[in-house]
Amino acid sequence: MTGQRPAGLPELPKTYRARNLLIWAIGFSLAIIGGSIFGWYSLDAHIRDRFNNFQILTLIVIGLVLIGFMMGLGMSVVVADEKGLKIRNAISIRRLHWDEIxxxxxxxxxxxxxxxxxxxxxxxxxxxxxxxxxxxxxRAHAAVAELRALHAHFRGR
Structure with a gap:
């Protein structure tokens, strides 16, 4: 964008993140890690010895998939710039130009x-x-108001 930015529009690019979702994702991820470690060492040694490497690896992979899914959601982001929006939801990324919205x-x-x-x-x-x-x-209401203002500004060209 050249020249002065109209009043009320944020500096671009502007990134919007779901703060509470990220906090919950981190919290649950830490709970999975802590609970897994606590649970493993709460088992008697003779029970832990009955697990083979494949079973242990399977449990670790399941935990990593759960953590990856939660963190993917927690890291969801909307980035607004002069061209439009880049929306990352978990593992999918979409680019929408202002005239497509x-x-x-x-x-x-x-x-x-x-x-x-x-x-x-x-x-x-x-x-x-x-x-x-x-x-x-x-924060969500303010983000939507900014996006609506940006949309109106860039669609008005």
Whole structure:
């Protein structure tokens, strides 16, 4: 963007993260790690000796998959720039240009914000933005207001 930025628009690129979701993901990940270590050493030595390497590796892989899934969700992010939005939800990444977005939707009762695709009014297509969570309350409302202002600004060109 050249020249001065209109009042009310954030500096770009702007990143939005779900703070509470990240805190919960880290907490549960630490609980899995701590619980696994505590559980393993709570077993009698003769019971631990009955586990073979494949079984131990399987348990470790299951724990890592659970942690990876939770951290993937916790690291969900929405990045706004002059071109549009980059939305990373867990392991999927989508790039939406401003002209592809019909509106930024965030209704009462929605778990997160949505980018509604333009031209899909008869059969709406919504892209989840897990990086903007209802649990973040005022932060989520402010993020949606900024995204709506950016959308209006860049669609108005």
């Amino acid at each position: 019909g509106e930024i939707q965030y209704r009462h009762g929605d778990p997160w914000a949505y980018a509604m695709l333009a031209g899909t009014e008869d059969d709406p297509v919504r892209r989840q933005m897990i990086g903007i969570q209802t649990t973040d309350k005022d």
